Amino acid sequence: MAENTEPSALDLRRRARAARNAGDRELALADERAAVALLRLESPGPELAHAVRHVADILVELDRAGEATAAITEALALYRAIDAPPLDIANAMRSAAVHAEAIGDKAGARELWCDARTRYAALSDVFSAMTGSPANPGVDEATMRLAALGRD
Structure with a gap:
């Protein structure tokens, strides 16, 4: 065989x-x-x-x-x-937000980044356990991306 x-x-x-x-x-x-x-x-x-x-x-x-x-x-x-699991969903929302930005859908990107940031914020204990640091890179990235998107 x-x-x-x-x-x-x-x-x-x-x-x-x-x-x-x-x-x-x-x-x-x-x-x-x-x-x-x-x-x-x-x-x-x-x-x-x-x-x-x-x-x-x-x-x-x-x-x-x-x-x-x-x-x-x-x-x-x-x-x-x-x-x-919640982290997988947060990561998927992040991917969707990056995609929305890339196709020029600023309103959709803002909504998705807000959703992702909320999901990542709920996972601060997970990030802390994974990294030993209180930093939450998901919240940090979402906040930065939202600031860059601004308001129309």
Whole structure:
């Protein structure tokens, strides 16, 4: 019997993260999309939601935010459907806010950043436990982004 030498979804996600960290976003996108395809067959749970969100994030980083709309919409729906942990939802709202900014939807971005900031603020104990610091980078980023968006 032949051994399966195809990478698993986890392998593809790890490769995508490494490529993204190295600045090769096209390779990261290809690997993340391949992982999404496998995860759709294997498990429509949290890993699929994360992978779809990362596809959207990478597309935004590549200045292809218009292509990311379907992925961010799907990711938010997947997170809601699996009753995701609060940090995952906050991160998804952050991704949606970054996407809204990238497509020029300032009002939508403000609303999403406010939502993300509220969610991150409720997680201050989590950040403190993770980092040993009282700083909350989610709140800090959302506050900075909201200030940059200003008011119209």
